[in-house]
Amino acid sequence: MNVTPSVVASRGAPRATGRLARGALAGAAIAYVAILLLLPLIGIVAKAFAPGVSIVGDTLGRPEVRHAFLLTGIITAITIAVTTSFGLVVAWVLVRQRFLGRALMNAVVDLPFALSPVTVGLAAVLLFGTGGWFTDFFAAQGIQVLFALPSMVLVTIFICIPFTIRELVPVLEEFGLEEEDAARTLGASIWQTFRRVTLPNIRWALLYGIALTTARALGEIGAVLIVSGTISGKTETATIYIFSALEERLDAQAHVVALVLAATSILLLVGIEWLHRRNEQARSRT
Amino acid sequence: MSMPIKVEGLTKRFGTFEAVNDVSFTAEAGTITALLGPSGSGKSTVLRMIAGLEVPSAGRIWMGDDELTAKSVQERAVGFVFQHYALFRHMTVAENVEFGLKVRKEPKESRDARVEELLELVQMSNFARRYPDQLSGGQRQRVALSRALAPRPQVLLLDEPFGALDAKVRQDLRRWLDELHRELGVTSLLVTHDQEEALELANQVVVMHEGRVEQAGTPADVYDDPATAFVAGFVGAANVLHGHVVEGHVHLGSFKVPGADHLEEGAAAAAYVRPHDVRVSDEDTGVRGTVDRMATLGWLARLSIRLPGGETLVAHVPHDELGETGEGDEVWVDLRSPKAFGLEANPGPVDPAAAELTVNGSAIPSSS
Numbered sequence: 027m028n029v030t031p032s033v034v035a036s037r038g039a040p041r042a043t044g045r046l047a048r049g050a051l052a053g054a055a056i057a058y059v060a061i062l063l064l065l066p067l068i069g070i071v072a073k074a075f076a077p078g079v080s081i082v083g084d085t086l087g088r089p090e091v092r093h094a095f096l097l098t099g100i101i102t103a104i105t106i107a108v109t110t111s112f113g114l115v116v117a118w119v120l121v122r123q124r125f126l127g128r129a130l131m132n133a134v135v136d137l138p139f140a141l142s143p144v145t146v147g148l149a150a151v152l153l154f155g156t157g158g159w160f161t162d163f164f165a166a167q168g169i170q171v172l173f174a175l176p177s178m179v180l181v182t183i184f185i186c187i188p189f190t191i192r193e194l195v196p197v198l199e200e201f202g203l204e205e206e207d208a209a210r211t212l213g214a215s216i217w218q219t220f221r222r223v224t225l226p227n228i229r230w231a232l233l234y235g236i237a238l239t240t241a242r243a244l245g246e247i248g249a250v251l252i253v254s255g256t257i258s259g260k261t262e263t264a265t266i267y268i269f270s271a272l273e274e275r276l277d278a279q280a281h282v283v284a285l286v287l288a289a290t291s292i293l294l295l296v297g298i299e300w301l302h303r304r305n306e307q308a309r310s311r312t
Numbered sequence: 313m314s315m316p317i318k319v320e321g322l323t324k325r326f327g328t329f330e331a332v333n334d335v336s337f338t339a340e341a342g343t344i345t346a347l348l349g350p351s352g353s354g355k356s357t358v359l360r361m362i363a364g365l366e367v368p369s370a371g372r373i374w375m376g377d378d379e380l381t382a383k384s385v386q387e388r389a390v391g392f393v394f395q396h397y398a399l400f401r402h403m404t405v406a407e408n409v410e411f412g413l414k415v416r417k418e419p420k421e422s423r424d425a426r427v428e429e430l431l432e433l434v435q436m437s438n439f440a441r442r443y444p445d446q447l448s449g450g451q452r453q454r455v456a457l458s459r460a461l462a463p464r465p466q467v468l469l470l471d472e473p474f475g476a477l478d479a480k481v482r483q484d485l486r487r488w489l490d491e492l493h494r495e496l497g498v499t500s501l502l503v504t505h506d507q508e509e510a511l512e513l514a515n516q517v518v519v520m521h522e523g524r525v526e527q528a529g530t531p532a533d534v535y536d537d538p539a540t541a542f543v544a545g546f547v548g549a550a551n552v553l554h555g556h557v558v559e560g561h562v563h564l565g566s567f568k569v570p571g572a573d574h575l576e577e578g579a580a581a582a583a584y585v586r587p588h589d590v591r592v593s594d595e596d597t598g599v600r601g602t603v604d605r606m607a608t609l610g611w612l613a614r615l616s617i618r619l620p621g622g623e624t625l626v627a628h629v630p631h632d633e634l635g636e637t638g639e640g641d642e643v644w645v646d647l648r649s650p651k652a653f654g655l656e657a658n659p660g661p662v663d664p665a666a667a668e669l670t671v672n673g674s675a676i677p678s679s680s
Contacts, residue, residue, distance in 0.1 A: 204394055204396060204398035205398050205399075205400055205401070207365050207392075207394070207398065208392065208394060208398040208399075208400070208456075208459075209400070209411070209415075210364075210365070210385040210386060211363050211364075211365070211385055211388075211390060211391070211392035211460070211469075212411055212412035212415065212459065212460070212462075212463065213386050213389060213412055213415050213416050213463060214386065214411070214415040215386055215415070218415050222411070222415070223400055226402045227401070227402055309443075
């Protein structure tokens, strides 16, 4: 006789615990993101403005700070140009061509994710430093690689290689070949096909790749620190400036520079996301 | 305006696999030629080589007197329609149709006029501002066709254009394409695995199998006078009876069928008989069978007749010829115009199960 109520009860119970479990899971996720991602950012903002707003103008007016930002900007710009153009080529080859060693190439592309930047910097020192494989060659050309811009750019590119490729490969795979074939039968050149058919379809993946690359290049320190020789006013990037400023107890200046770097990266990522959404909405309204 | 297409010795190897092997045929100006074959027969590869999307391993391609073999896709200026439409998903219907004119740098006014004209032709004017994902399959294929026609190609290549559509839409589009072709008269090559489609639309049918041309001819040639066992089995339904050759006949245990004069004495052979060439007779034909099943399909009946040797024949017989015949009756069977093929020389579908499939999957002539 009591069978029916007990069935109802046993059905009700897991539902209640299910809701509880889902709530706990959501709470854990939010707490995790808030504590580990947002709190440090809030901390930087608070610390940067603690000595008063004038510290911002004061710090950004310093010649060594300006030079550090300029250097970071140059390195980032070159890195974006190289990783974007070669990233397109590598992603295209990985998706569209079948060749011996393709799987290996696919794995090698991710290598920078697995390596510590310090290791990358060390490798560059071994290649271009005293007794390195390429040292004599570049010395003969009169090009200073180590402790100068070339090695700093080189290690940053190395570290940023995977971002564009990893964004592009799945999108290119999904896009397929047929639309490109169609464009070519309609008389489009390879360049027209790329610009009018392929690019509009991989545009957002490419932009995300560039945004991630920018953020990573702006923030890189480990490898750059090792190859730069930290020559103040010469090979000091924004991140290296933060590092040295903290050592010299110029905490406020370090915080302001850190804030600028963080704000640039975040604005870039949020901005692209916003543009993408706006674009999707405009498209779905027609 | 339209041009003949000629291919000679066309061959395509992917590694050691020969997808297309020494294919030659001519598609006359203004006609429709169907490349008909099962999947994997190399027909799409032939089409893609003509378009320039694949590079032939050997052979030559002409459009009129103009050799295309070494030309780029861009220079060939052929219209191509893909099985899965391949519409540009980020462009509207009108932009899709305009694409081929835009990349040729045609002036804006003439582009707009041409797009309007073509969308009218394919009855898609009301959809000009829609995106491909807002259209049905049939509508997409009509847009794809108008896009291919926009730059006024001399040749239209259609790769299984109705393959991804359901039966009803396929029927409609087939009729519509036929009318459109009569109106435009552009030389068309149609790749299909659907024999009915090929026979209905084409002036010439090129039957392909395992990378080779089995037979090229008019639909009537290919259907009534198949050159190989494969063609006999693939184009139209056929009963396949296995036996061996004795004095110009294929012997099948208790009976024999004529038409094997060209085959070597004693060789293994198969006789192909179409279901509508199997008739029930009052006179002694020498072949006796039992009606196992009888199904009515409108104006004709479909009979399964079991022969003494155990083989089952499928027969399509008009009702008025049947009289009182019913299931379980013994009847005389008249096998008209059998086609005999030697098995060693040309295996074809020797697998009895495959032959059975051909019969069961037979296209019953629709009541029209």
